Amino acid sequence: MPNYEPDLSTTFSALGDPTRRGVLARLGQGAATVSELSQPYDMALPSFMQHLKVLEKSGLVHSHKAGRSRIYELQPERIREAEQWLQQQRQLWEQRLDRLDDYLLQMKEERE
């Protein structure tokens, strides 16, 4: 199996849920507790906490206990990795199209 990249898999899978993307967007504004993060969502707390666990397992966020609260913060490295993979794919695609354009242009010139 070529391109075996387990980190990217858990990162992209974690990103594939609107609740989890919402949490990441919120954490972009700064660290927050479980209750602060869950407040906008109409969802039982254990269900919401499951999403937080998925985010933490993927490495997209990090948490620590402070008194009876748990504080989550963004961990931007995994976001950068995912972004770079996408950027690379897009760039390879665009370079190929450029080479195709060059080729077609050359064909055209040779016919003239």
Place this chain on the structure above:
Amino acid sequence: MPNYEPDLSTTFSALGDPTRRGVLARLGQGAATVSELSQPYDMALPSFMQHLKVLEKSGLVHSHKAGRSRIYELQPERIREAEQWLQQQRQLWEQRLDRLDDYLLQMKEERE
């Protein structure tokens, strides 16, 4: 193919599998048939084709029938969307850190 409504969730979910990312990377080099795409993978063909269906439903690829073959090609728009979402999150995060740096610097200057 019917009108699917691809969004970030289906895009990121589709990206969360190494086989599917491998297919996307391969399609970056140019269009290919099902058998060409499946060749590197040690997986039963129906299982592999399921991955192609997931990619097509997400809008990351497009396909058409040519004789008895089906030809897949990359559809870069969904990749760009995903890339832009990640870029935006990262930029918001970095801007916030910059503002925090400014604030800390100002505090330091005011103490001197």
Place this chain on the structure above:
DNA sequence: TAGATATATAACTATATAGCTATATAAAAG
């Protein structure tokens, strides 16, 4: 037209994911 090729579909199993309620624990507040 018969056979080979390239998908496509059906039917099934196993595991993962996303949600719930109920209950437990740990720390803060009174």
Place this chain on the structure above:
DNA sequence: CTTTTATATAGCTATATAGTTATATATCTA
């Protein structure tokens, strides 16, 4: 010391996902 608050865990259901084999269909090739 009791109550409230803020998670944390247990245990359950339903659906989704990822894989399999067997079989069907459509299109080329001889």
